[in-house]
Amino acid sequence: MSDDTTTVGSAPPVSRRELVQRLCGLGATALATALGAGASVTAPPARAAVPEGGLPAKRQFRYGMVIDTRRCVGCRACVVACKAENKTPPGVSYTVVVEEAVANRFDDKPIFMTKPCFHCENPPCVDVCPVSATFKRERDGIVVIDYDRCIGCRYCITGCPYGARYFDFGENYAPITAGTPYAQVPSPEYGQFRIRADGSPVGNVRKCTFCLHLQDAEGRYSKAAGRWPACAKTCTGHAIFFGDFNDPESEVSRLVRERQPIRLKEELGTQPNVHYLL
Amino acid sequence: MNASGLKRLFWIAGVVLFGAGLIGWYDRLASGHLNANYGSLVPWGLWVAAYIYFIGLSAGSFLISSLVYVFNMKRFERIGRLAVFTAVVTLFLALMSIWADLGHMGRAWEVLIYANFKSPMAWMIWLYSTYLVLLVVELWFLLRADLVAGFGLPGFKGAAYRLLSLGSRDRSAGAAARDRRVVRILATIGVPVAIMFHGGVGALFGVVAARPHWHSGLFPILFLLSALVSGGALLTVIAAIFQDGWRQNRDTVLALGQMVLGLLLLDVLFQISEMLVVTYGGIPGHIQGLKLVIGGPFWWVFWGWQLALGTLIPIWLLAGPTRKDPRWVSLAGLLIAVGFLGVRLNIVIPGLAAEEIHGLSRAFASARMTTHYVPSLSEWLVTLGIVGLGLLLFGIGERLLPEETGARPAAPVSGDGHGGGVPLAAEEASHVRA
Numbered sequence: 001m002s003d004d005t006t007t008v009g010s011a012p013p014v015s016r017r018e019l020v021q022r023l024c025g026l027g028a029t030a031l032a033t034a035l036g037a038g039a040s041v042t043a044p045p046a047r048a049a050v051p052e053g054g055l056p057a058k059r060q061f062r063y064g065m066v067i068d069t070r071r072c073v074g075c076r077a078c079v080v081a082c083k084a085e086n087k088t089p090p091g092v093s094y095t096v097v098v099e100e101a102v103a104n105r106f107d108d109k110p111i112f113m114t115k116p117c118f119h120c121e122n123p124p125c126v127d128v129c130p131v132s133a134t135f136k137r138e139r140d141g142i143v144v145i146d147y148d149r150c151i152g153c154r155y156c157i158t159g160c161p162y163g164a165r166y167f168d169f170g171e172n173y174a175p176i177t178a179g180t181p182y183a184q185v186p187s188p189e190y191g192q193f194r195i196r197a198d199g200s201p202v203g204n205v206r207k208c209t210f211c212l213h214l215q216d217a218e219g220r221y222s223k224a225a226g227r228w229p230a231c232a233k234t235c236t237g238h239a240i241f242f243g244d245f246n247d248p249e250s251e252v253s254r255l256v257r258e259r260q261p262i263r264l265k266e267e268l269g270t271q272p273n274v275h276y277l278l
Numbered sequence: 279m280n281a282s283g284l285k286r287l288f289w290i291a292g293v294v295l296f297g298a299g300l301i302g303w304y305d306r307l308a309s310g311h312l313n314a315n316y317g318s319l320v321p322w323g324l325w326v327a328a329y330i331y332f333i334g335l336s337a338g339s340f341l342i343s344s345l346v347y348v349f350n351m352k353r354f355e356r357i358g359r360l361a362v363f364t365a366v367v368t369l370f371l372a373l374m375s376i377w378a379d380l381g382h383m384g385r386a387w388e389v390l391i392y393a394n395f396k397s398p399m400a401w402m403i404w405l406y407s408t409y410l411v412l413l414v415v416e417l418w419f420l421l422r423a424d425l426v427a428g429f430g431l432p433g434f435k436g437a438a439y440r441l442l443s444l445g446s447r448d449r450s451a452g453a454a455a456r457d458r459r460v461v462r463i464l465a466t467i468g469v470p471v472a473i474m475f476h477g478g479v480g481a482l483f484g485v486v487a488a489r490p491h492w493h494s495g496l497f498p499i500l501f502l503l504s505a506l507v508s509g510g511a512l513l514t515v516i517a518a519i520f521q522d523g524w525r526q527n528r529d530t531v532l533a534l535g536q537m538v539l540g541l542l543l544l545d546v547l548f549q550i551s552e553m554l555v556v557t558y559g560g561i562p563g564h565i566q567g568l569k570l571v572i573g574g575p576f577w578w579v580f581w582g583w584q585l586a587l588g589t590l591i592p593i594w595l596l597a598g599p600t601r602k603d604p605r606w607v608s609l610a611g612l613l614i615a616v617g618f619l620g621v622r623l624n625i626v627i628p629g630l631a632a633e634e635i636h637g638l639s640r641a642f643a644s645a646r647m648t649t650h651y652v653p654s655l656s657e658w659l660v661t662l663g664i665v666g667l668g669l670l671l672f673g674i675g676e677r678l679l680p681e682e683t684g685a686r687p688a689a690p691v692s693g694d695g696h697g698g699g700v701p702l703a704a705e706e707a708s709h710v711r712a
Contacts, residue, residue, distance in 0.1 A: 079642065091318065091646035098637030115635060124488060130399035131392040151388055152381015154321040155399055161488035163634040166318040167381065169311045169646060203310060203381030264635070268487050 061140040061219060062245040063210055064273030065232065066255040067114055071239035074099060074112035078231035078240060082116075085211060085230035087187035089196065090173060092166040094208035095231050111278075114240060116231060117164040117208035118264070118272030119143050125156035125165060134205070139219050141273065142210050144190065147200035156205055161265050162272070170202040188213045210242070245273065284519045285673075292669030299663010305656045306378055313656040317646030319639060320630040324623070324653035325379040328661045330479055331508070331622040332372035332668075333406070334501065335615075337476035338509015340365035340413065340468060342534075347416075347465035353533045356526075357517050362417050363675055364509075364516060369410055371668045378660050398482040405475035412471060416464040419457045422446055424680030438678060476505050483625065491567025491629035496552050503545040508618040510538040511592075514611030520676050524604040535607035538614065539596040546589060563632070570628035575650060579620050588617015627651055 074097060082088070082095045095116040102111055119136075123143050126134055133149035134156055136142070157165045176183040176196075186193040189201075191213045196202060214227040221227050221242070232242040243250035252275075255261070261275035305313055316323035343361035345351040354361075377383055390407065393400040425443040430436060480501030483492040514534040518524040524531055556564045571580050592610040600606035631649040633639055639647050653661075 091644040093642050096638065096641035098635055098641050100637060124486075127394075127396045128399065128486070129394055130397045130403060131388050132394040133392075149385075149388065149392065150381070151385040153379070153399065154381070155397070155482075157318060157321040158486050158630060159488055161634055163319065163638045167311070167321055167646070169314075169317075170309075171312065171646075200382070205381075 059138060059141065060246070062273065063140050063142060063221075063243070064119065064245050064252060064275070065116065065229075065243075066241040066252045066259075066261060066275045066277060068239045068241070068255075068277040069111050069113055070277065071237040072097075072112040072114060072235075073237050073239075074110070075236050077234045077236050078114050081230040081234035082208075086189055086209075087185060087196070088166075088206070089168060089176075090171045092168055092206050094166075094206070113276065114231065114235075115162065115164070116210075116229075116274065117143060118162055118270070118274040119208075119210065120273065121271035122269055124159045124161065124268070124270060128155045128159040130155065134207075137212075140212070140215075142212050143207070144209055144212070145205060145207060147190075147192075147194070147204050150200070150204040152203045152205065154205060161268050161270060165205050165207045168201050168204055168206050172196075282523075284523065288519060288669060289673055292666050292673055295662045295666025296670055297666070298659050299661075299666050302656050302659025302661075302663050303378075306660055311381065313654055315645075315654040315657065316651055317644070317648060319633065319647055319649055320627065320651040322379070322626050322630060323651055324657045324661055325375050327619070327622040327626045328664065329372050329375040329379065330501070330625070331619050332368045332375060332664075333479055334476065334505035334618070334622070335509050335512050336365045336369040336372060336505075337472045337502070338505040338507070339368065339513055340409075340472050340509075341506060342510055342513060342537075344465050344469050344472075347461050348469060354530060356521065356530050357513055357534070359417075359420050359679075360516060360520065361513055362413065362420060363679065364513065364672070366410075366413050366417055367668055367671050367675065368512075369406065369413065370671070371664050374664050374667070375661065378664075398478055398485055402475060402478040402482055405471060405478055409468065409471050409475050412464055412468050416461055416468065418442075418444075419460045419464070421680055422457055423449070423454050428680060435678060473502060476502055483629065488634060489567075489629045489632075490561070490563040491570075491632070492625070494552060494556075496548060500545070500548050500552070503541060503548055504618060504621055507538060507541045507545050508615055508621075510534055510541060511611040511614035511618070514538060514608050515615060516672075518604060518608035518611070524608060528604045531604040531607050532602065535596050535601060535604075535610065538611065539593065539601075542589065542593060542596075542614065566632045567628045570631055571624050574628065574631070576623075576627070580624055583620030584617055584624055587613055588620055589614075592617070 076097050078095050079093055079097060083093065086094060088094060095114055097112055097114045099110040099112050105111075119142055121141070123136055126136055126143060129135075129150075130153060131149055131151055133151070134143065134145045137144055152167070154167055157167060172183075184195060186195045187201075189209060194201065211229040214229070215221055216227070221229075223233075226233065229240075229242050232240040241251050241255055243252035245253055245256070247253060255277070256275055259277050261277050263272045263275055314323065314325075339361045342354065343358050343365065346354050346358035346361075377386055380386060389400065389403045393404060395401065422443065425439045426446055426449055428436065428439040429443070431439060477498040480498030483489075483501075484494060484497030487493050514531050517527045517531050517534065521527060553568060556568050559565075570576075592614045595601070595606050595610035595613075600610075631651060633649060639649050641647065
């Protein structure tokens, strides 16, 4: 259905281009009309972020998102849902909502953009890690961090062009500092159920995992069963679509095929797996 | 001020800074990164700047020592061993700085075991480990004959010499010739290693396409040049203070001054080239970093610290009539050595202090999500402590290790006969002697 791409909003061409440029922060941005091909970056499997028995070497899934900024009302429910799901501390937020006032738009409302990790096909953060603590998983392409391997040098934070990585400084919200029962609630991240005390992930870099702890043993999510990334599950305006780009019938594949999505900073060749509709 | 007065100042500064550093290190070890001011937008701060500063001093000093041991330039012979020793000490300080910066200090060893050779950081780590081993071995061969000769010294110094000589007893001329040969080979291998590892530090920044301010092919070269300038400048200061100071080392200090001037001018040329190309290109991401450097909230780091203190005044001192006075030349060296910390800060911070996605710093309320980074007191104390440790190590080394005998007739290995164990007391003796 790739010819069915004509009607995209009512804004005149000039403001549309300007909008794209403003949103992307840097000048040139290409429209992605199709998914770019890109080999997954292989890294030696580190210990803890891989389930028992390791993962099959062959790439099965290509998980990603399509985010429709026209549906986003800027409620930030995704930010809250992510925090509730992953129990992230202050200063760490796996998804954020940035807003951008755009001139010459059909109304004076800003553009809201929710921004998780893009789980790039060519993740620059992975290449720079001196100890291979962060890597792209073979089976589903999700970029993860091995908390037991990461030395906390923060090179990956400098390497990510999208600001998707956060350092855990060891700060806590007041109820946790006060030692209320909240302090004993573990984070389900990576299925490891760590209780954040003195050790990791304090002193590590942390990032969005597409809530991979909600996958079943085969690596599949289920929207019906509620095993779905928390931000997409909770989004009030249904702006966040999640799915497998390797499945041509998935909602995200269809959206990318039938609409005109963009990806941020295409010129860097990172091939993000999160697409935006404007 | 005479040389022993400078030495006294040196010791006082060392003790005071080291003491202040203990507070900072206690805080770092007790509360981790809580009291550091960097965050997730500016993830690297003063400690990384200090790291590239010290490691630049090390590479620079080493490369200048190679003028003696590889290229056989007699003019610098008097500071050859001092330069290698400086390279060892400053490399140690660099490693301390970056160690404090790690989120998990206990995992520092992993960088050697699990090295990912796609990462410039892993390359850098392997290269400077090689360089460290090479430096220490070279220094040992440089000192061996004097260590063996000093066996009979009383007290702590003699014991230290017996320990440091690692059982070597050979005082023959043949052994000395072998030492020189080994040093020459090691120094020759060291030159490409030092160029690669410090170029590698520059590449570590240069490869990051996500940070346009760093992403330039000039970066590794600029790092090397800055290393030579700051290392040479530091050596002029050291040569003016130690080994009976600027009176004895007059010619060496002046020659170093001229070399540093040439390198500094070359460095300025490269920096201007980088700035011109970036400005003319006008790509917003690229000029943003430059704008921050020259007109951001820390404009004075560039105009005052880097440009006036670290560049223009030293050029004036080194090119004007003052170039013939070792005191002015070593003052210029001091200004450059201090000024280049500003250069390093201006590399690390403005490269990071730009939002990668517009609006990130306002996306949620957290002190960790700001582009406005100012090092915290704790960060300063740790860094000052490392500087103090460097001064103390240097002072102890200078007292303990054999003096350079090259250009001075019949200088005894141990001039004052004191043990090196109580540096301040020994300093008194040396003061009286002077």
